[in-house]
Amino acid sequence: MDYFVHQSAYVDEGARIGKGTKIWHFCHVMPGAEIGERCNLGQNVVVMPGTHIGNNVKIQNNVSIYEGVTLEDDVFCGPSCVFTNVLTPRSHVSRKNEYSPTLVRRGATIGANATIVCGGTIGEYAFVGAGAVVASDVPAYGLMVGVPARRVGWMCQCGERLPVDGSPVTCGRCGWEYEEKNGRLSPIDRRSGSR
Numbered sequence: 001m002d003y004f005v006h007q008s009a010y011v012d013e014g015a016r017i018g019k020g021t022k023i024w025h026f027c028h029v030m031p032g033a034e035i036g037e038r039c040n041l042g043q044n045v046v047v048m049p050g051t052h053i054g055n056n057v058k059i060q061n062n063v064s065i066y067e068g069v070t071l072e073d074d075v076f077c078g079p080s081c082v083f084t085n086v087l088t089p090r091s092h093v094s095r096k097n098e099y100s101p102t103l104v105r106r107g108a109t110i111g112a113n114a115t116i117v118c119g120g121t122i123g124e125y126a127f128v129g130a131g132a133v134v135a136s137d138v139p140a141y142g143l144m145v146g147v148p149a150r151r152v153g154w155m156c157q158c159g160e161r162l163p164v165d166g167s168p169v170t171c172g173r174c175g176w177e178y179e180e181k182n183g184r185l186s187p188i189d190r191r192s193g194s195r
Contacts, residue, residue, distance in 0.1 A: 022040050120137045
């Protein structure tokens with residue numbers, strides 16, 4: 001086995017786990033779940049069938065990844081963040097054929113205790129603040145806070161807040177340059193001349 005599973009965790013037959021992944025205390029990875037390489041699942045994480053987790057994903061304690069959720073590479077899920085997969089749940093009504101997918105794009109961060117209502121996409125390198133409730137799509141690099149979540153700024157791919165004012169801005173930490181057009185932020189890597 002080229003991945004680690006703590007003795008208190010369960011990985012069911014039929015789950016696919018990538019090289020170098022670590023699955024810690026009291027986790028349960030169910031059949032049909034796909035987890036990439038170099039991931040880290042903290043204590044008490046549940047990964048349901050039909051989920052897809054990319055490479056180098058960090059899932060902190062007490063997070064459930066429900067069927068229909070896809071996490072691309074380099075996603076960070078903070079402690080006790082919540083995903084849903086049904087918009088109108090009732091205990092006495094089966095909704096298994098009504099799961100609504102959620103896509104979390106590469107490099108996005110979801111803060112502790114944030115709730116992600118199903119059916120949307122969180123853009124690449126977006127940053128959802130702790131305790132926020134996201135009920136719609138989130139733009140790439142968007143900084144989202146509040147209940148309901150609203151965009152209050154932009155974040156660099158390295159995790160620094162960007163002081164965007166309509167003109168190109170350079171991240172003081174990593175040197176990436178960005179520009180905002182039509183309510184969207186796009187990187188400009190002047191080091192390679194690409195966009």
